Structure formats: C-alpha cells, structure tokens
Amino acid sequence: xxxxxxxxxxxxxxxxxxxxxxxxxxxxxxxxxxxxxxxxxxxxxxxxxxxxxxxxxxxxxxxxxxxxxxxxxxxxxxxxxxxxxxxxxxxxxxxxxxx
Amino acid sequence: xxxxxxxxxxxxxxxxxxxxxxxxxxxxxxxxxxxxxxxxxxxxxxxxxxxxxxxxxxxxxxxxxxxxxxxxxxxxxxxxxxxxxxxxxxxxxxxxxxxxxxxxxxxxxxxxxxxxxxxxxxxxxxxxxxxxxxxxxxxxxxxxxxxxxxxxxxxxxxxxxxxxxxxxxxxxxxxxxxxxxxxxxxxxxxxxxxxxxxx
Numbered sequence: 363x364x365x366x367x368x369x370x371x372x373x374x375x376x377x378x379x380x381x382x383x384x385x386x387x388x389x390x391x392x393x394x395x396x397x398x399x400x401x402x403x404x405x406x407x408x409x410x411x412x413x414x415x416x417x418x419x420x421x422x423x424x425x426x427x428x429x430x431x432x433x434x435x436x437x438x439x440x441x442x443x444x445x446x447x448x449x450x451x452x453x454x455x456x457x458x459x460x461x
Numbered sequence: 462x463x464x465x466x467x468x469x470x471x472x473x474x475x476x477x478x479x480x481x482x483x484x485x486x487x488x489x490x491x492x493x494x495x496x497x498x499x500x501x502x503x504x505x506x507x508x509x510x511x512x513x514x515x516x517x518x519x520x521x522x523x524x525x526x527x528x529x530x531x532x533x534x535x536x537x538x539x540x541x542x543x544x545x546x547x548x549x550x551x552x553x554x555x556x557x558x559x560x561x562x563x564x565x566x567x568x569x570x571x572x573x574x575x576x577x578x579x580x581x582x583x584x585x586x587x588x589x590x591x592x593x594x595x596x597x598x599x600x601x602x603x604x605x606x607x608x609x610x611x612x613x614x615x616x617x618x619x620x621x622x623x624x625x626x627x628x629x630x631x632x633x634x635x636x637x638x639x640x641x642x643x644x645x646x647x648x649x650x651x652x653x654x655x656x657x658x659x660x
Contacts, residue, residue, distance in 0.1 A: 405484070
C-alpha cells in the first residue's frame with residue numbers, strides 16, 4: 363500500500379504550546395505535500411487515587427523512535443483504500459523522530 | 462505490529478484529534494455522576510448504622526462500631542472512585558496522538574482497567590461487610606453497666622465524692638475512682654447529689 367521507512371525528506375517540528383509535533387514532507391507515493399499534526403490529546407486515566415492526592419499525569423517524555431505517517435496531501439487519488447478516513451493517496455510510511 | 466495495523470492505529474489517533482471535546486465532556490459527565498454517588502454513600506452508610514446511638518455500648522464496642530463505619534465509608538468511597546476512574550478515565554491525562562503512542566497507551570490502559578475493576582470489587586465487598594458487622598455489633602453488643610448516682614457524702618471522717626453503690630453492714634458503699642470506700646451510716650452527716658466530682 364505504500365513505501366516503508368523514510369530515512370529522510372521529512373521534517374518533524376514542534377506543534378503549538380502543548381509539546382506536540384508536526385511532520386511534513388513530500389509523499390513518497392503521490393509526491394503531494396503532506397502535513398500531519400501530532401498534538402497531545404485526552405485519552406484516559408492513570409488512576410483515581412493519584413488524581414486525588416494531586417499527583418498529575420507523569421511528565422511527558424520526549425517521544426523517540428519511529429511513527430507511522432500516512433499521506434494527507436488533500437487529494438483523493440484513484441485506487442485509494444475504501445476504508446481510508448484521510449484525504450490522501452492511501453500511502454503510509456514511517457518517519458524517525460529526531461533525537 | 463503489522464504494517465496495516467500501524468496504518469489503522471495512525472488513522473484512529475488522527476481521528477481522536479477531532480473528538481477531544483466529546484471525550485472530555487463524556488469524562489466530565491461520568492465523573493459528575495460518580496462524585497454524586499460518593500456523596501450519597503455518606504447518607505447510605507449512616508442510615509443503616511443500626512441503633513440510634515452507640516455511646517451507651519460497653520467497651521470496646523463503643524469504639525468498634527464507629528471505626529467499622531468509618532472504614533466502610535472509606536472503602537466504599539475508594540471503590541466508587543476507582544470504578545469511575547476505570548469507566549471514564551481522567552481528563553488531565555494526555556498522550557501524543559500518533560498510532561504507536563495510542564497503541565501503547567491502549568495496552569497499558571486495558572491492563573489498568575482490569576486491575577481497577579478487581580480492586581473496586583474487593584473494596585465494595587469489604588465496605589459492605591464492614592457496615593454489616595457494625596450494624597450487627599451495634600444491636601448485639603452489651604450495654605455498659607449503669608453507674609450509680611454521683612453523690613457527695615459528708616461524715617465525721619471527711620468528705621467523699623463518688624458513685625453511690627449500695628449499703629451493707631451499716632455502711633454506705635461509695636465508688637471513688639476505681640476504689641470502693643465504706644462510710645459508716647452512723648457517721649454520715651449529709652448526702653447530696655452532684656452532677657460531677659471535682660478533681
């Protein structure tokens with residue numbers, strides 16, 4: 363469905379004040395410009411007692427390693443997967459986060 | 462994780478970005494309901510506390526019943542909060558919305574919820590059992606022996622203040638502190654009731 367790990371060609375930058383990230387670059391499949399935001403979002407809990415005692419969520423560690431990116435060039439290409447939710451060609455690959 | 466799984470997780474994580482308000486609103490509603498339940502626990506535990514007062518129970522039941530009720534309330538409150546936490550999570554917890562981070566968080570959360578439900582179940586059983594024991598104890602525990610009236614006895618030998626217990630062999634028996642004192646009736650010049658003995 364798409365290319366594998368992309369060693370280069372993508373830029374990972376900070377995204378706003380919440381410490382999130384944004385990856386941008388050229389889709390290796392359709393060559394369209396794609397930008398994917400990765401903010402921090404609410405998803406759930408780490409325990410009740412901790413919240414009562416004032417122990418908040420653990421400090422955010424700097425994310426490292428590979429993350430999956432899919433094409434969000436904004437164009438619905440032919441042969442795009444029917445179940446795809448995004449607006450892109452359907453290709454996906456991985457990008458190494460900067461250390 | 463297969464490549465297709467990675468793509469699915471990445472898509473799910475991206476969708477979450479646009480559902481933040483719904484997620485946090487739903488968490489707030491669940492917490493509101495749960496916290497209301499905590500408030501009603503207080504009334505529920507006190508309603509089933511048994512007899513009206515435990516002050517007239519013999520020791521150690523006079524202290525055992527309130528301690529059991531307090532422990533029951535603490536266990537039931539913790540059980541409720543644990544269950545709400547398992548059901549709705551905490552809005553302040555955040556994770557990077559990438560497929561890999563969401564997948565790792567989901568795995569950890571599933572294990573945490575399983576532990577939380579087990580803990581909530583044990584706490585609930587313990588709390589209900591403590592209430593039951595407290596109620597039974599409040600009904601069946603012996604009542605403290607009634608004390609005699611406090612009196613001041615003035616006699617030729619001096620002045621005594623204590624609980625009037627009995628007369629025997631021509632003497633009054635007065636309990637002063639932990640000691641029983643005998644005062645010859647013939648020597649008594651005055652007996653008057655008091656509400657407390659000065660120390």
